[in-house]
Structures are given as structure tokens and as C-alpha cells.
Amino acid sequence: MMNMSNSLVWFRRDLRAFDHAALHRALTSSNRVYCVFVYDSDILDRLPRDDRRVRFIHASLASLDAELRRLGGFLIVRQGRPLEVIPALATELGVDAVLVCTDYEPDAVERDARMKDRLGADGRTFQSCKDQVIFEQDEVLTLAKGPFSVFTPYKNAWLKRLAAMPETLAAYPVDPYAQAFAPPPGPPALPSLADIGFEAGEPPLPAGMEGAEELFERFVSHMADYGRARDFPAEDGTSRLSTHLRFGTTSIRHLVRTARQMAENGAGGAGAPVWLSELIWRDFYSMILARNPQLVTQSFKPAFDVLAWESGDEAEELFAAWCEGRTGYPLVDAAMAQLNRTGFMHNRLRMVTASFLTKDLGIDWRRGERYFALKLNDYELASNNGGWQWAASTGCDAQPWFRIFNPVAQSQRFDAHGEFIREWVPALERLSSKEIHAPWLVDTGVLADKGVVLGRDYPMPVVDHDVARKRTLERFAVVKKASS
Numbered sequence: 001m002m003n004m005s006n007s008l009v010w011f012r013r014d015l016r017a018f019d020h021a022a023l024h025r026a027l028t029s030s031n032r033v034y035c036v037f038v039y040d041s042d043i044l045d046r047l048p049r050d051d052r053r054v055r056f057i058h059a060s061l062a063s064l065d066a067e068l069r070r071l072g073g074f075l076i077v078r079q080g081r082p083l084e085v086i087p088a089l090a091t092e093l094g095v096d097a098v099l100v101c102t103d104y105e106p107d108a109v110e111r112d113a114r115m116k117d118r119l120g121a122d123g124r125t126f127q128s129c130k131d132q133v134i135f136e137q138d139e140v141l142t143l144a145k146g147p148f149s150v151f152t153p154y155k156n157a158w159l160k161r162l163a164a165m166p167e168t169l170a171a172y173p174v175d176p177y178a179q180a181f182a183p184p185p186g187p188p189a190l191p192s193l194a195d196i197g198f199e200a201g202e203p204p205l206p207a208g209m210e211g212a213e214e215l216f217e218r219f220v221s222h223m224a225d226y227g228r229a230r231d232f233p234a235e236d237g238t239s240r241l242s243t244h245l246r247f248g249t250t251s252i253r254h255l256v257r258t259a260r261q262m263a264e265n266g267a268g269g270a271g272a273p274v275w276l277s278e279l280i281w282r283d284f285y286s287m288i289l290a291r292n293p294q295l296v297t298q299s300f301k302p303a304f305d306v307l308a309w310e311s312g313d314e315a316e317e318l319f320a321a322w323c324e325g326r327t328g329y330p331l332v333d334a335a336m337a338q339l340n341r342t343g344f345m346h347n348r349l350r351m352v353t354a355s356f357l358t359k360d361l362g363i364d365w366r367r368g369e370r371y372f373a374l375k376l377n378d379y380e381l382a383s384n385n386g387g388w389q390w391a392a393s394t395g396c397d398a399q400p401w402f403r404i405f406n407p408v409a410q411s412q413r414f415d416a417h418g419e420f421i422r423e424w425v426p427a428l429e430r431l432s433s434k435e436i437h438a439p440w441l442v443d444t445g446v447l448a449d450k451g452v453v454l455g456r457d458y459p460m461p462v463v464d465h466d467v468a469r470k471r472t473l474e475r476f477a478v479v480k481k482a483s484s
């Protein structure tokens with residue numbers, strides 16, 4: 001490896017100071033290492049001033065700076081366009097190289113290519129290290145050396161490759177090489193939320209490396225039950241680590257290593273392999289998007305782009321009802337309330353609400369995908385796009401178009417006692433476990449005794465599921481041939 005004298009590690013979605021590929025490479029090959037994070041003004045300008053993710057990033061940067069300082073370094077924080085800020089900072093610091101952890105999103109790939117050119121013109125190198133995934137888009141291939149488009153064979157090949165190359169999970173240590181950090185010029189001076197133009201406020205979940213570890217430790221204690229508990233939104237059955245994975249406050253290698261060990265030594269029971277499988281879905285969707293950047297706007301199966309989605313005033317009203325959680329279907333409304341108020345939505349409910357928008361309301365998956373992008377704390381283009389195209393049946397290995405979730409049956413099955421609905425739709429609090437899934441089927445007198453008048457306290461259903469189902473089957477008939 002080239003011996004660089006000074007280097008700059010540019011943090012993006014890798015906000016931690018342990019097991020960090022770019023930091024490790026910089027520290028082991030440079031005399032002096034600087035660290036920077038740039039609040040990208042092009043992204044920030046589009047966000048609401050109380051954006052929860054900005055609060056999460058802000059709190060995570062404080063944690064990152066504190067850890068870097070403990071190690072002898074510090075974090076430089078700037079605001080602006082990275083393509084201007086990074087080359088200027090590289091000149092100011094006199095570094096020979098800028099190192100990053102690879103970002104696979106199409107916009108990021110384009111930005112990084114331009115960054116490489118710009119730094120190259122100044123005589124500097126730009127080095128990108130795999131860090132965010134276990135295997136990149138060209139590392140897990142079919143026997144014919146092509147890409148997979150179905151998850152299960154991909155997962156089997158992924159597991160086989162990992163078994164053959166266990167060193168893939170080795171950590172990239174930082175501590176032993178800390179003497180290469182450029183020392184801090186003074187006490188911590190990170191910008192406040194107000195300094196970057198945002199309202200002050202708490203992050204939506206414990207942030208930073210400590211926040212991630214706290215959640216992981218809690219999850220590890222009940223990982224064994226994950227296979228069963230993961231489908232029930234009223235239970236604390238999943239890890240809630242998605243936001244940490246999104247911003248890299250935890251390391252995917254650390255999580256996979258632990259899940260594998262727990263699967264092997266039995267401590268993770270039946271849950272550990274199921275959870276590992278979810279982490280593989282993340283690599284799968286990252287691979288799919290990296291290989292198919294057109295998916296940002298197009299269906300994975302091009303034949304599905306001929307679908308005529310609903311439009312016009314009525315569709316707009318239905319879309320607004322979905323966004324605001326007033327569809328009259330309690331589980332859908334509870335899920336949207338959870339999303340709108342917290343920025344999180346349980347996986348089962350992402351499937352239910354995405355299916356409802358596309359199959360019950362006939363609205364283009366791209367609109368739902370954009371709404372989730374605006375609201376989710378863990379918003380991640382590859383997984384969000386993959387999840388939406390799965391639900392809309394337009395994606396790779398998607399839900400078949402003729403299989404349409406029944407929102408009432410989903411509610412009866414996954415929130416049988418209505419606990420989740422009661423938490424998020426208090427108007428229905430007094431309804432029994434039987435009544436709560438479809439209030440319009442309950443006698444109006446019984447409802448009134450429980451304080452509910454439909455249309456006043458809680459909406460009538462905006463569509464009839466059976467009618468909507470038939471309309472969806474007709475809509476998808478145009479692609480029947482292409483997909484069979």
C-alpha cells in the first residue's frame with residue numbers, strides 16, 4: 001500500500017471510531033490523519049427544520065468527536081457542498097489523500113466520481129473502502145458469474161462465500177494506530193443544531209456508538225425469540241438498529257459476527273439465523289440498487305411500468321388520507337401514526353401500509369416510497385426502494401401481483417388483541433379485541449356506547465377492500481403475460 005504522509009478521512013454514513021475500514025487504512029498508512037464530516041447543504045436545504053435524522057446525526061457527531069478525542073484526534077465539522085468543501089479542506093490541511101467508506105447510492109457514486117477527479121486535478125488521491133456491507137455488488141454471483149435477482153439463492157451463495165472467507169468479518173481496528181491522529185487544536189467546538197439552521201431537539205432514539213451498543217445488547221438478550229416476535233408490532237421483538245446501520249454508528253461486521261456466533265453456540269436459538277437473514281436482505285438490496293441505478297425511478301420488471309396508477313382529485317384525497325392515517329382501516333392508520341410521530345414503522349406494518357397504498361388505493365409505489373423517504377429515521381434508498389417494489393409486485397423477488405394483503409386479516413393476525421392499534425389510535429381505545437380491526441362492521445349503538453361515531457371520531461373506510469382487490473387484479477392484468 002502507498003505510504004501517504006497526511007490524509008483526511010471524510011465521514012458520511014459511517015459515524016463511528018471503531019471497526020472502520022477507511023479510518024483503519026488511513027491510520028496504518030499515514031503520518032497524520034484528520035477527520036471531517038460535512039453537513040451537505042444540498043441535502044439539508046430540502047429538509048424540514050425539525051428533521052429527526054439531522055438531530056440523530058448531530059448527536060452522533062458529538063459522540064464521534066468525543067471518541068476521536070479520547071484516541072488523540074478530533075472531528076472537523078463543516079457545512080456546504082462537499083465537492084467544494086472537501087477539496088478546499090484538503091488544500092488547507094495539506095493532505096495527500098482523502099479516504100472514505102464506499103457509498104453505493106447512485107447520487108453518491110456520481111458525486112464520488114467527481115470528487116476523485118477534482119482531487120486528482122490537485123494531485124491528491126481519493127480512496128474508497130468497502131465498509132457498509134459484507135459483500136459488494138460483484139462479490140456474490142451465480143455459477144454463471146451473473147447477478148442474483150432472487151433472495152434465497154443469493155442468501156445461500158452469500159453464506160457459502162462467508163464460510164469460505166471468514167476473514168471478511170475481521171474488524172478494522174483503530175485504537176492500536178491512534179498515534180497517527182492529528183491532535184485537536186483546542187477544546188470541542190462542534191456546531192449546534194441552530195448553527196446549521198435547525199431547531200434544537202432530542203434525537204428520536206439513543207444516538208451514537210453508545211446508543212447502538214445499548215440497543216444491540218438489549219436485543220441480544222432476546223434474539224432467540226426473534227423468529228416469532230419479529231412479526232408483532234406491539235412486541236419489542238426486533239433490534240431497532242436500522243437507523244444505526246443507516247448512519248454507521250454500528251458496524252455491520254460486528255453485528256454479523258455476533259449473530260453467527262450466537263447461531264453457532266446456540267445462544268441465539270432459532271432467532272439468530274432469522275436475524276442474520278434480515279441483515280443479508282440489506283446486502284441483497286444494496287447489490288440490486290448498485291447494479292440497477294435506474295430503479296430509483298423505474299420498476300425492476302420494466303413490463304410493470306405500463307401500469308396505470310390512479311390519478312386526479314380523488315386519488316390525491318386518498319393519498320392524503322393514507323399519509324395522515326385516516327383511511328378507516330385501523331392497523332394502517334395506527335402504522336402511519338407511528339411513522340408520523342416517531343419516524344419509525346415496524347417491518348410488518350411497512351408491508352401492510354405499502355400494500356394498502358398500491359393495491360387498495362391503486363397509487364403509484366413511487367409516491368409512497370417518497371413519503372417514507374421523508375419520514376423514516378432509517379430511510380435508506382436501497383432497502384426502501386426494494387421494500388416498496390416488493391409490496392407493489394414490481395420488484396425482484398416481489399410479492400406476486402395477485403397476492404393482495406387483506407388489511408383486516410393482517411390486523412387480526414398480527415395485532416390480535418388490538419394493543420398496537422389502541423396505542424396509536426386512541427379513538428378506538430375502548431373497542432374489544434374483536435371489534436377493533438373493522439369498526440364499520442360493529443353495531444353503531446355499541447360503537448356509540450364506546451364513544452365512537454364513525455365519520456366523527458374515526459373515519460369510515462375510504463375504500464371497500466373487496467372492490468379494490470378486484471380493481472387491482474384488473475389493473476395488473478396488463479402485466480399478467482409478462483410476469484407469468
Ligand SMILES: Cc1cc2nc3c(=O)[nH]c(=O)nc-3n(C[C@H](O)[C@H](O)[C@H](O)COP(=O)(O)OP(=O)(O)OC[C@H]3O[C@@H](n4cnc5c(N)ncnc54)[C@H](O)[C@@H]3O)c2cc1C
Binds near residue numbers: 240246346350378381
Ligand atoms: C415498504 C418498506 C420500506 C422499507 N424501508 C426501509 C428503509 O428505508 N430503511 C431500512 O433500513 N429498512 C427498510 N425496510 C426494511 C425493514 O422494514 C426495516 O429494516 C426494519 O423494520 C427496521 O427495524 P429493525 O432495525 O428493528 O429491524 P430488525 O428486524 O432487527 O432487522 C435487523 C436489520 O436488518 C435489516 N433489514 C431488516 N429487514 C430488512 C429488509 N426487508 N430489507 C432490507 N434490510 C432489512 C435492517 O438493517 C435492520 O435494521 C423497509 C421495508 C419495507 C417493506
